[in-house]
Amino acid sequence: MASSRHHRLPLLLSAALVLALSVLPAAQADVQRYQFDIVMSNVSRLCHAKSMATVNGSYPGPTIYAREGDRVVVAVTNRVAHNVTIHWHGLKQRRNGWADGPAYVTQCPIQPGGTYAYDFNVTGQRGTLWWHAHIAWLRATVHGAIVVLPARGVPYPFPKPDAEVEIILGEWWHADVEAVEKQGRALGMAPNTSDAHTINGKPGPLFPCSDKHTYALQVQWGKTYLLRIINAAVNDELFFTIAGHTMTVVEIDATYTKPLSASTIQLSPGQTTNVLVRADQRPGRYFMAAKPFNDAAVPADNKTATAILQYAGVPASVLPAPPRLMPETNGTGFVAAFHDRLRSLNSARYPSAVPLAVDRRLLYAIGLNIDPCASCPKGSRLAASLNNITFVMPRVALLQAHYGGLKGVFAADFPDRPPARFNYTGAPLTAGLGTSLGTRLSRVAYNASVELVLQDTNLLSVESHPFHLHGYNFFVVGRGVGNFDPAKDPAKYNLVDPPERNTVGVPAGGWTAIRFRADNPGVWFLHCHLEVHTSWGLKMAFLVEDGDGPDESVLPPPKDLPKC
The missing domain is CATH 2.60.40.420 (Cupredoxins -  blue copper proteins)
Structure with missing residues (x-):
């Protein structure tokens, strides 16, 4: 369009x-x-x-x-x-x-x-x-x-590209997505999956009636292009590739990385990846493709969106080179290997300021569960939780309530670890563990160094989850499969040049450890960036206290701030 x-x-x-x-x-x-x-x-x-x-x-x-x-x-x-x-x-x-x-x-x-x-x-x-x-x-x-x-x-800390292009990956529903979500909520079930994926708003020629709905990027032979790739999908983690061409990753989530060569990359919803691509192949037309990654024990959405990388002077009538063979939809091994290779640049200008000492250690267990629902046809509904708490959104904004002195809007007692310890990734515990509802925040002292381990569980089934923290970047110091072992796993952390992100994937049946310094006062959301899980309650918020210095407290609210 x-x-x-x-x-x-x-x-x-x-x-x-x-x-x-x-x-x-x-x-x-x-x-x-x-x-x-x-x-x-x-x-x-x-x-x-x-x-x-x-x-x-x-x-x-x-x-x-x-x-x-x-x-x-x-x-x-x-x-x-x-x-x-x-x-x-x-x-x-x-x-x-x-x-x-x-x-x-x-x-x-x-x-x-x-x-x-x-x-x-x-x-x-x-x-x-x-x-x-x-x-x-x-x-x-x-x-x-x-x-x-x-x-x-x-300058950029990598060779200057000849041109730059934004590539936005998304999802398309024929129906109103708000109606889709409401129908799923009323039934207590997962909403319908999308009807297509898109690249810059267009699904590409593999879909019917899509001749005019194909994005084409024209390139000049011999020139280098910086592709700014964004996964804006609502519920799908995605692979991305370009037929016949190699990509060099130079940035993730707006932080520079050591150059990493890849034929296929993977992005979770919310993540961004910048890659350099040199137009050095035989002039022609080449497919760019985006395909879902889904390692959950549920039917996989396998719709592939395509776009065209087209060399200047090549007519549109030339058939594109076939899409590159991408990893299997449940390619957990590829995804783990790709992310394990990512490293922060950690240069003199752009150092990795990962906290080496930790003031606060947190373990949050991610759960998908089934809650009672009197109005649902089956008498139950799918829900989600962190540390057995399904987050309930308030009717007044949390930041406004805190700095406005409103009482009773939230409690600042979110638990630092699961209230009940169990074999998180063992046999499925379909009965659940007594999930509670609540608007509960975790209070954090200003400038405290925080380590948060996000642990997937098998309460219903294991599944990868991309988590986004507002207000901060964090360092991904470790990840693994199975239950996090606080006695052994920290010895394998990367505390030298770990990738710095704002959104991170938690592997299915595994864990991810992140560290950040709480030097930004306010109320900051932490949630799964699969919108279906967020709407089920897979979220919480940190209340980072003001510091003592003149630039260590939240600014006054603007006069036009909306009211509830």
Whole structure:
């Protein structure tokens, strides 16, 4: 629909680019201003047209461009019947949770007809991130890329590409995704899977009626391209590959990595990966492809989206080279090996500041469970929990409640470890362990170093889970299969150059250990980025206390902050 947007070179914010992205006139050079209108648009894919929520009528939505150190102001006006918020995924929002965006966590939603200006600084970050709606399943259609360029005069720590392109991987439902989610909730079952996957909003020629719904990237022979790849899918982890070409990974989640050569990469929902691709093959047309990774003991969604990498001068009538053979849908071994090879750059300019000493050790057990449901046809419903707690969203935003002195909205007593120890990855415990409902936060002292081990369980079945922490990057210091052993596994941690991320996969029937320093005060969401699991309650939040210094407390709320 708007594939030309992804051919723009975000090396300079030209006047034409500013106009195309609806940027408002900036008061000064270091302020990037955008207007986001949430509107209903009629969009056609796969022989079907539907009316869906979009930003400025575009699917995917406009790209936000900024430089490290810039201030960004995005005025969001809600012109649809849904409540809306926007989350700037991966931006740390230092002391400024008011701009983070998750509904009922840091803000009340923008109600129909309302406007809210997200005003934030891009401090100490550069690379590829993304934005998306953060309420119910609206992010299926309301999302787009964020490109943060290095500060002026600062080069990339890898060979400068000739051009840069955003590649957004997504999902498509013929039906209204909000209705799909509500139907699943009413039945107590998992909602219907998507009807297609997309690359830059288009499913590609392997789907019917898709001739005009194929994204094509034109390249010049001999030139090098930086692909900024984003997994914006709602529920699917994805493989990505380009026929006949090798990719070099140079960045993940907006942090530089040691160069890593790969023919196929894997991204969980929420993750981003920058790769260099050299157009050095025989001029022709080559398939790019995205296919699900699913290692759960449930029927797998195996729909492959395709796009075309096309050399300049080659007519569109030339048949593309077949898609590269990708790993099996349940290719757990490939995924583990790929992520085990990722390393932070850990250079003098970009060191790995992984905490070596730990003040607070946490173990969170991930559970899928079955809860009673009197209104559901089977008398029960699928649910999810962390440490046996299914999180209940409040009616007032947690950050507003805490700094507004409202009592009774939440309890700050989330347990540091599971209340009942058991063989987490042993035989399935279909009866569950007495899951409770609650709005419970974990209180963390300012500047404490935290180690969090996320442990998958076999309460219903083992399954991989991508977890996203708002407000922070963290270091992935270890991962493994089976139950985490605190006496043996830490000896195998990488504390030198572990990958730094904001979203991490927890392997099916295994564990992942992350470390971060709690130096950003506020209320910060932690949740599975499979939207179906988040809606079932697989989430919690950290309440990071203010420090003692003048720059160690949460900023005052903006005057236009929405009210519940």
